[in-house]
Each structure stands twice: as structure tokens, then as C-alpha cells.
Amino acid sequence: MKAAVWHGQKDLRVEETELRELKDSEVKVKVAWAGICGSDLHEYEEGPVFVPTEKPDPLTGETTPLTMGHEFAGVVEEVGSEVKDYKPGDRVTINPTLTFGKKSEDLDPYFGFAFIGLSGDGGFAKFANVPEKNVYHLPDPLSLQDGALVEPTAVAVQAVKEAELLFGDTVAVFGAGPIGLLTIDAAKAAGASRIIALDLSKERLEKAKQMGATNVINSGEVNAVEAIKELEPEGVDVSFEVAGVGATFEQAVEVTTPRGTMVVVSIFASPIEWNPFQLTAKGITIKSSLAYTPTSFRQTIDLMARGQLKPQEVITDHIGLNDIVEKGFEELSNNKSQAKILVELSGEN
Template identity: 65%
Template sequence: MKAAVWHGVKDIRVEEVDLRALRDDEVKVKVAWAGICGSDLHEYQEGPVFIPVDAKADLTNEVAPITMGHEFAGVIEEVGSQVKNFKVGDRVVINPTLTYRTKHEDIDRYDGFNFIGLHGNGGFAKYANVPESNIHRLADNLTLQDGALVEPMAVAVQAVKDAGVTLGDAVAVFGAGPIGLLTVIAAKASGASKVIVLDLSDNRLEKAKELGATHIINSGKEDPVQAVRAIVADGVDVSFEVAGVAPTFKQAIDVTKARGNMMIVSIFARPIEWNPIHLTNTGVNLLSSIVYTPTMFQRTIDAMAAGQLNPQGIITSQIKLDEIVDKGFEALTNDKTQSKILVELSGEK
């Protein structure tokens, strides 16, 4: 079968691969749609960040070259002998996080922390073998395209919950890429009354406005800290760093009120220079969140099915697997009008 395989920086190849034998506790999913994630883009541009290259990953026992893709949904085509809760024909979405599953889920989500599609073969392929424990049934009123948006939406939902956003809060989001845009949606759904989005791209800022941002600021055209403070004089209750660069990291702290929360959601592929006295002098709490619990993943599906979360507006392109480099990774690198690109596999809706 064809798959998009990571071999190195700027070296993702669509090539023929063999699907390994199905294990007893797994289901074979015929992939319908898969999204290109910001973490996938990091691997393309400057990896390896997560992909194992020198030794096999702890939980997958796999090593590069790796079939990428962790935001995907599809239809079960085969089930292993020990699978109890799913059957052939079920429409499912994949929770790609792999952990040891020996602790409470709030702690367990960081215990092991391997990802299908990054630490092991994933969904940029016709088929994927996935443990039953990583499968969630898709609600009847959600399409398989919707299913491909559940994983990134869950990242934002978990980050907003962990940051403690409540009714009436003022929030600042640094970075209007896909996760930043989904953070806007999640913050609004949690009751934020002001959602201020900052980015260097006017196109992305306009998209943020479409999705619920109350204020947009181009950080290249005006001082971001002054601009936010002009809206909320004492600082926002919560800021989200979703850009992954040193300037926005520091600015996110500077726009947050004393005892407010600054939440890191982005992936920093390289170290930055920063003095922690920045926190000591401002009284800001520094938090981080990158992955969700199984409960929050399911709640994301439920909220999408109920119409409380509507992430479909972040989709900017749909492409074929053969186009994934030029119209996928290169487009996301060079075209700031792009946000979420979905890759069509079976194309089933």
C-alpha cells in the first residue's frame, strides 16, 4: 500500500510499504481522512523532534523510517481475536497517544508518551493497525472528515481546561495556526468573553476572527504587549503560547495578569534563552499541556456531536496522498493562508 514515510528533514516519501500483521488486541482501520499537524510540520522542517531515529521507541518498538499521520479517522475493516467492543464496519476516530496505562489518566497521559504516527506507523496510508484501547466510536452525525479534526481539537480542549478558563475570562492566544485557531474555539466554548489573537499573518488573523476571536493584533505592525494591555489594562486571565518561539513566549507572560496563567501549547523544536525571574517579577503561573486524557478525547467527540465545538472552519485544503509534500508540507511552510490540510485516503465521508 502507499504511505507517506518520514526518512529525514525535508525527506517525506510517498512509497509502497507493507502493513504488518494485525495483533490480537488491534483493529485494522481503512483510513478515510487524515490531517497534517503542526508537529508533523516540525518533523518535516527540522526533525527529528519526536520520531525515533537512533533506537526503537519504548511503546511502539518502531524506528524511522516511520509512516506519519496521527490525526485520522476511518472504518474498521478487520478486528483481532481479543477485540471486544468494536466490529467490522464501525466508523472510528483514533486517539494516537500511547502510554503505559498504569496510573490515573491525568498522570498517565505523560507516562510513556509515544504517538501513533510519530513514534510508530500512523495514518498517512490506506490502512493502519491500531490498538482497541486507542479507538473511539464516531458519533452518527459526525463525518469521517470531522473525525480527522477530533485529535487537534482535543489538544485545544485539554489546554483550555488545564489553564482554568472560566466564564467571562479574557484570553490571549499567541499564534493563529491550527492549534491556535482551535484554542480560540475551545476558549469561547468555555465562556471566555474576550479572546485576543496575535499573529504576523493578516490572513490567519482574519480566520481567527471568523472562528470567534473578539480582537486581532498583528504583532509585526504594533507592539503586542501594549496592544493587549490597551484592551485589558491589568492583563488577561490566561494566555496561550501556540507559536513556539522566544519572543511570543516572553510576550505571553507580559500580557498576563499577576497570578494569571500562561499556558504553553506549542512545540519548541529548539531551546530558547529565558530567565525564570521573569515569572518571579510578574507573579504569572507557567503551565504546559500537549496531550489529552481519554476522557477529554471522548468529551471532544461528544461536544462536536452536540454542536458545542465546530472546528470545521479551520480546513483550508483537501489533497491526495500523492500531493502530500508539495500541496501539503510545502504549502504549510510557504503559504500563510493555509491552516488545516486534510489528506484524502479512501475519501469516505
């Protein structure tokens, strides 16, 4: 079968691969749609970050080259002998988080983690073999294309939960890439009264409005801190750092009201220099958010099915697997008007 395989930095190849043998506790999924994530882009542009290159990952037992793709959904093709809750024909979405826990409720990334599609073979392929505990039924209101959006949306849901955002709180989101846009959607669903989106791209800021931002600021044209203070003189209750650069980290702290909360959601590709007295002087709580808990993943599916979360607007393009390098990864690297690009595998709905 054809798959998009990571061989090294800027070396992603669509090539023929063999699907490994299905384990007794696994489900074989015929992949319908898979999304290109910012984490995938980090591996392509700057990797290795998560991908195991020198020795096998302790959770997957795999090393590069490996098939990428951790945001995917599809139809069950086959099940192992120990699988109880799934059968061929079931529509499913995948929680790609792997941990050392034995049960589905143990899939908390903070206790040691790996990801299907980053630490082992994933969903940029016709088929993927996945542990049963990582598989979730997709309810009828959601299409398989929607299913490919569950994983990144769950990242945003977890970030908003970590912030302990209250109904009526004011919010600033630094970075209107895919996760930033989905954080806007989640903050809106959680009851934020004002959501300020900041980015350098006019196109992404327009997309932020579609996702629910009440105000947008082009931080390349105006002073971001001053612009926010004009809207919220005391600062916002919660800020989300989703850009992954030193400047936005400092700005997110600066615009947060005293005793407020700043949540780091982005992956920083390199260290930053920062004076923590900026934090001490305001009594701000800084939290970080990595992936999601199993509860948040399930809640995300339910919220999407009920229409309380509407991440579909984040999609900016659909491409085929053969075009994943030029029209996917390279496009995301060079065209900041792009947000979420979905890769069609079987294309089933």
C-alpha cells in the same frame, strides 16, 4: 499499499509499503481522512524530534522509516481475536497517544509517551493497525472528515482545561496556526468573554475571527504588548503560547494579569533565553499542556457532536496522498495563510 513515509529531514516519500500483521488486541482501520499536524511539520522541517531514528521506540518497537499521520479517522476493516467493542463497518476516530498504561484510562502522556504516526506507523496510508484502547466510536452527527479533527481539537480542549479558564475570563492566544485557532474555539466554548488572537499573517487573523476571536492583532505591525494593554489595561486572565518562539513566550507572560495563568501549548524546536524574574514579579502561574487525557479526548468528541465545538472552519485545503509533500508539507512551510490541510485516503464520510 501507498503511504507517506518519513526517511529523514525534508525526506518524506509516498511509496509502497506493507501493513504489518494485525495483533489480537488491534483494530485494522481503513483510513478515510488524515490531517497534517504542526508536529508532523516539525519532523519534516527540523526532525527528528519524536521519530525514533537510532533505536526502536520502547512503546511501538518501531524505528524509521515509518508511516506518518496521527490525526485520522476511518472505518473498521477487521478486528483482532481479543477485540470486544468494535466490528467491521464501525466509524471510528483514533487517539494516537501510546503510554505504558494497560487500560484506556491510563493513556496520560505525562507518564511516558509515544504517538501512532510519529513513533510508529500511522494514518497517512490506506490502512492502519491500532490498539483497541486507542479507538473511539464516531457518533452519527460527525463525518469521518470531522473525525480527523478530533485529535488536534482535543489538544486545544486540554489546554483550556489546564488553564482552569472561568466563564467571563479574558484570553490572549499567541499564534493563529491550527492549534491556536482551535484554542480560540475551545476558549469560546468555555465561556471566555474576550479572546485576543495574535499572529503575523493577515489571513490567519481573518481565520481567527471566524473561529471566535473578538479582537485580532498583527504583531508584525504593532507592539503586541501595548496593543493588548489598550484592550485590557490590567492584562488578560489567561494567555496561551502557541507560537513556539522566545518573543511570544515573553509577551504571553507580560500581558497576563498578576496571579493570572499562562499555558505553553506549542512545541519549541530550540531552547530560548528568558529571565524568570518576569514571572516572579507578577506571581503568574505557568502551565504546560501536552496532548490530552483520555477523558478530554472523549469530551472533545461529545462537544463536537453537540455543536459546542466547531473546528471545521480551521480546514483550509483538501489534498490527495500523492500530493502530500508539495501541496501539503511544502505548502504549510511556505504559505502562512494555510491552517489545517486534510489528506484524502478513502474519502468516505
